[in-house]
Amino acid sequence: MSGFGAVLGREIRLSLRGGGEMLTLVLFFIIVGAIVPFAVGPDKDLLQRIAPGVVWIAAFLAMLLGLEKLFGPDRADGTLALYRLADLPLSAVVAAKVIAHWLTAALPLILASPILALLLAMDLAAFWRTLFSLLLGTPALAGFGAIGAALTVATRRGGLLAPILIAPLCVPVLIFGVGAIAPVGGPEQAQAALLFLAALSLTVLALSPFAAALAIDWGED
Amino acid sequence: MPSPKPRPSMSIETAPKMSWWNRLAHPGQFVQWTRPLVLPLALATAVLFVAGLWFAFFNSPADYQMGDTVRIMYVHVPTAWLSQFVYATMAVSALGTLIWRHPMADVSMKAAAPLGAVFTAMALFTGSLWGRPTWGTFWEWDGRMTSTLVLLFIYLGIVALWRAFDDQLRAARVVAVFTLVGAINIPIIKFSVDWWSTLHQPASVFRPDGPTMPGSILTPLFVMFFAFTLLFITLQLIAMHTEVRRRRITTLERRAAREGAK
Numbered sequence: 001m002s003g004f005g006a007v008l009g010r011e012i013r014l015s016l017r018g019g020g021e022m023l024t025l026v027l028f029f030i031i032v033g034a035i036v037p038f039a040v041g042p043d044k045d046l047l048q049r050i051a052p053g054v055v056w057i058a059a060f061l062a063m064l065l066g067l068e069k070l071f072g073p074d075r076a077d078g079t080l081a082l083y084r085l086a087d088l089p090l091s092a093v094v095a096a097k098v099i100a101h102w103l104t105a106a107l108p109l110i111l112a113s114p115i116l117a118l119l120l121a122m123d124l125a126a127f128w129r130t131l132f133s134l135l136l137g138t139p140a141l142a143g144f145g146a147i148g149a150a151l152t153v154a155t156r157r158g159g160l161l162a163p164i165l166i167a168p169l170c171v172p173v174l175i176f177g178v179g180a181i182a183p184v185g186g187p188e189q190a191q192a193a194l195l196f197l198a199a200l201s202l203t204v205l206a207l208s209p210f211a212a213a214l215a216i217d218w219g220e221d
Numbered sequence: 222m223p224s225p226k227p228r229p230s231m232s233i234e235t236a237p238k239m240s241w242w243n244r245l246a247h248p249g250q251f252v253q254w255t256r257p258l259v260l261p262l263a264l265a266t267a268v269l270f271v272a273g274l275w276f277a278f279f280n281s282p283a284d285y286q287m288g289d290t291v292r293i294m295y296v297h298v299p300t301a302w303l304s305q306f307v308y309a310t311m312a313v314s315a316l317g318t319l320i321w322r323h324p325m326a327d328v329s330m331k332a333a334a335p336l337g338a339v340f341t342a343m344a345l346f347t348g349s350l351w352g353r354p355t356w357g358t359f360w361e362w363d364g365r366m367t368s369t370l371v372l373l374f375i376y377l378g379i380v381a382l383w384r385a386f387d388d389q390l391r392a393a394r395v396v397a398v399f400t401l402v403g404a405i406n407i408p409i410i411k412f413s414v415d416w417w418s419t420l421h422q423p424a425s426v427f428r429p430d431g432p433t434m435p436g437s438i439l440t441p442l443f444v445m446f447f448a449f450t451l452l453f454i455t456l457q458l459i460a461m462h463t464e465v466r467r468r469r470i471t472t473l474e475r476r477a478a479r480e481g482a483k
Contacts, residue, residue, distance in 0.1 A: 013249070146397075147402055147474035150394050151398065152382070152385065154386070154395070155382075159382055161378075161382065161455075164377075164378050164381060165378040165382060168371045168374040168375045168410070171371055171410050172409050172412075172413035172414075175413045175414065175416070175417045179416075179417065200409070205406075211402050214398050215395050216318075218398065219391055219394070
């Protein structure tokens with residue numbers, strides 16, 4: 001367990017001291033959301049209607065952007081090879097990294113989402129629902145992201161490949177994430193979507209470290 | 222390609238038996254055994270296609286509502302079935318790669334990916350050709366179309382992942398992990414997309430095809446169904462042979478380079 005904590009602490013310290021990486025991500029998130037009104041026009045009703053989707057897409061893209069940092073630097077400087085030899089199972093290392101990834105790449109976005117809510121003319125009730133669905137849904141994105149990053153870490157041109165691989169897998173997360181905010185079928189449908197979202201996140205969080213560890217282990221010789 | 226060395230066995234009882242399964246693991250033997258199958262399979266496929274197309278074009282009635290567009294179904298339904306069957310083939314091959322490290326499972330997985338992508342694209346294409354006169358639109362975000370589109374993206378991702386690796390043996394194991402992750406996810410995607418599209422769509426768009434299809438439509442459908450499935454099996458075998466030869470050439474090239482360097 002101490003190894004798990006050490007990896008977790010290392011990851012968080014690295015991203016806190018890594019020179020504004022987190023700030024860049026948050027900026028990207030806000031800019032993606034803020035650029036939408038320029039594309040669709042400043043009509044408040046329209047913006048209000050599409051705001052949940054826009055916030056989710058912005059979060060999704062921002063989290064994809066950070067994927068390369070997940071295993072890439074560790075592989076380049078040899079840390080990943082040491083992790084593979086360590087007493088701590090590789091899946092536990094990956095789990096720690098997934099948690100750290102969520103804390104440093106998803107939590108800042110969620111904290112910054114009030115700004116987007118303001119810009120996109122969300123009302124307060126919709127904003128709370130958005131916050132809640134982001135909190136429940138982003139762990140699944142982090143887990144899928146870990147799988148994508150692990151699959152492509154051994155390739156030389158992995159940069160764009162990981163998002164392409166995992167975007168189709170993330171379709172259910174987006175569907176239930178937005179379904180929980182903008183209830184088309186009434187409040188009980190939103191409730192159902194929220195529960196599905198939570199179930200997805202739990203399942204992905206539980207299984208993705210093993211899949212990602214397998215991919216890392218077998219991608220190397 | 223080195224010849225298969227007999228494994229040092231621990232004792233007589235625990236020594237692995239050389240079953241057909243093990244012998245099939247040798248690429249050379251696999252090619253040798255399956256090559257005679259290609260020509261008969263190709264002939265059978267051709268015969269079935271001729272028969273199926275003849276039924277489809279000349280010996281089946283036009284639908285009283287859809288008219289001649291119903292004939293698109295004879296291509297659409299088999300390719301849509303194959304889009305899922307090919308993925309199942311890949312998932313089983315991925316298990317073969319991960320559990321038994323069966324060399325031909327790698328090859329089968331790699332051969333199937335582009336075939337599956339093409340069949341899925343054909344199913345989507347024929348579906349939208351059919352949708353235009355029938356539904357009045359090329360594309361509708363209905364559950365089945367959407368999940369087929371997502372499936373196409375997964376296929377293309379797998380093809381791209383194969384290409385990202387230089388070492389095909391490492392690629393096989395990584396792709397196998399992704400194929401299985403996708404296999405677990407596809408039902409979830411299907412379910413979520415169905416849930417989503419029923420919320421967003423009036424149900425009137427879907428017209429159930431009706432449980433009673435007349436035999437005049439079923440006959441060509443079945444013939445085309447078998448024709449396309451045999452086509453897949455034939456192409457899969459040919460692609461596997463090609464892949465075995467490609468690997469052999471890579472090995473020979475490497476050996477030649479090593480000898481040249483001496």
